[in-house]
Amino acid sequence: MAASPRSAGLLRLVAFVFALVTTWIFIRSFDGFNMKTIRLPRWLGSVPKEIRVVKTKCGLNKPCPDNFFAFKLSSGAANVVGPSMCFENHVIMSPVKNNVGRGLNIALVNGTTGTVLRQNSFDMYSGDPTLLEKFLKEIPDSTLVLVASYDDPGTKMTDDIRKLFTNLGSSHAKQLGFRDSWVFLGAKDLKSKSPFEQFLKNDPNSNKYEGWPELLEMEGCVPRKVF
Numbered sequence: 568m569a570a571s572p573r574s575a576g577l578l579r580l581v582a583f584v585f586a587l588v589t590t591w592i593f594i595r596s597f598d599g600f601n602m603k604t605i606r607l608p609r610w611l612g613s614v615p616k617e618i619r620v621v622k623t624k625c626g627l628n629k630p631c632p633d634n635f636f637a638f639k640l641s642s643g644a645a646n647v648v649g650p651s652m653c654f655e656n657h658v659i660m661s662p663v664k665n666n667v668g669r670g671l672n673i674a675l676v677n678g679t680t681g682t683v684l685r686q687n688s689f690d691m692y693s694g695d696p697t698l699l700e701k702f703l704k705e706i707p708d709s710t711l712v713l714v715a716s717y718d719d720p721g722t723k724m725t726d727d728i729r730k731l732f733t734n735l736g737s738s739h740a741k742q743l744g745f746r747d748s749w750v751f752l753g754a755k756d757l758k759s760k761s762p763f764e765q766f767l768k769n770d771p772n773s774n775k776y777e778g779w780p781e782l783l784e785m786e787g788c789v790p791r792k793v794f
């Protein structure tokens with residue numbers, strides 16, 4: 568028997584609500600979606616006025632305000648997994664991009680535009696530390712400096728390099744040593760200490776891995792050039 572127009576309309580409504588609910592369940596079960604930004608329909612009868620899915624830049628826990636850049640830095644895990652750097656949703660360095668190396672991984676970003684200027688990794692175990700010293704001395708004004716360690720950032724460290732990092736706002740560069748974990752975001756002509764720094768000493772009593780401390784992860788919002 569053919570459905571009357573009335574029951575066909577009801578059927579369509581039921582199908583619509585069913586689709587809505589299954590979509591919601593699907594989105595909910597999808598890891599990494601930020602539920603806080605999804606408005607749920609008020610069940611039957613009301614069509615959602617707005618379904619907005621906002622995924623934060625670099626997967627941050629909460630989005631950055633206007634005029635701030637989102638960033639996330641991870642140091643390497645022991646000598647096994649390389650570090651990664653995300654800035655404004657752009658992965659600058661990572662094992663997948665195959666542009667990280669043991670030692671210190673450093674990216675330079677224009678503090679006004681957020682454009683990546685340079686990135687490089689410096690072998691601090693057997694490399695030539697004057698390469699890093701030259702790199703740091705040539706950082707242009709108003710540049711953000713992102714740093715992530717991998718395996719050993721300390722063996723070839725020099726006092727001159729420590730001083731250059733300290734001038735970028737680092738508190739821990741002066742004690743950086745063999746196999747320490749370090750993530751840091753500083754800036755050229757920063758007049759104070761950067762709030763964006765984490766450091767773990769290589770210490771057999773507290774190391775997470777055999778021979779290395781735990782990897783470090785740091786995320787945050789850095790203001791567009793206000794220094």
Ligand SMILES: *[C@@H]1O[C@H](CO)[C@@H](O)[C@H](O)[C@H]1NC(C)=O
Pocket residue numbers: 677678679680684707708710
């Ligand atoms: C950064 O961007 C600003 C604005 O475009 C530009 O004036 C400045 O020269 C850039 N700095 C560097 C080091 O590229």
